[in-house]
Amino acid sequence: MRHPFWRLFVFVLVAVWPLFWLYQAWSFALGPDPGKVLVERLGLGALILLLITLSMTPLQKLSGWPGWMAVRRQLGLWCFAYGVLHLAAYAVFILGLDWSQLGVELRKRPYIIVGAIALLGLLLLALTSNRYSQRRLGKSWKKLHCLVYLILPLVLLHMLWIVRADLQEWTVYAVIGAALLVLRIPALMRRIPRVSGAAQKVQQK
DSSP, X not given: OOSHHHHHHHHHHHHHHHHHHHHHHHTTOSOSOHHHHHHHHHHHHHHHHHHHHHHHHHHHHHHOOTHHHHTHHHHXXXXXXXXHHHHHHIIIIISTTOGGGHHHHHHHOTHHHHHHHHHHHHHHHHHTOXXXXXXXXXXXXXXXXXXXXXXXXXXXXXXXXHHTTOOHHXXXXXXXXXXXXXXXXXXXXXXXXXXXXXXXXXXHO
8 A cells, every 4th residue: 555654644634523523512612503513514524525635636747746646535535424424413413313304404405405416426436436346337437437526516506505695715615616627627637737747857957
């Protein structure tokens, strides 16, 4: 396994936040409605992890360091895990596990459906992120994983529908997401310079 300490560092760094938030909720440090805060933080964490996952390829192209790609799959799986925790926190703290209220919630808050579609897409990507699926699906594997470019707009729409009036933070994530999607255009991706390659040219001169 390449870059084991880097992989472990990323694992610990991402795993510790839900535990820390849970501790804050237990110690009454999240205000009068800790369940709602947990739902929001886990959802935002999933979006941030999705953006970080999409940034791994441009970072690898820019730096030439393979460590970015070594943690891309792990970050993608963590993104899905945060999404599942976000849904679980919603079911426990907002619904109170009262599934009879789900229909009412869906009518009042249709953004839940958008988030659920995005989570189903992440589930599909998580289930097929292993090498067996890559071999099994062949060339179709890359086409399938292009779903991430549809999932990101759905997650941003889900968040936009929730924040509504307070658009400042959402705009930051939307601009970053748009930039990452634009960078995935093949013509632009090929034009991203490699720092390592540029350094070699300077040394040759």
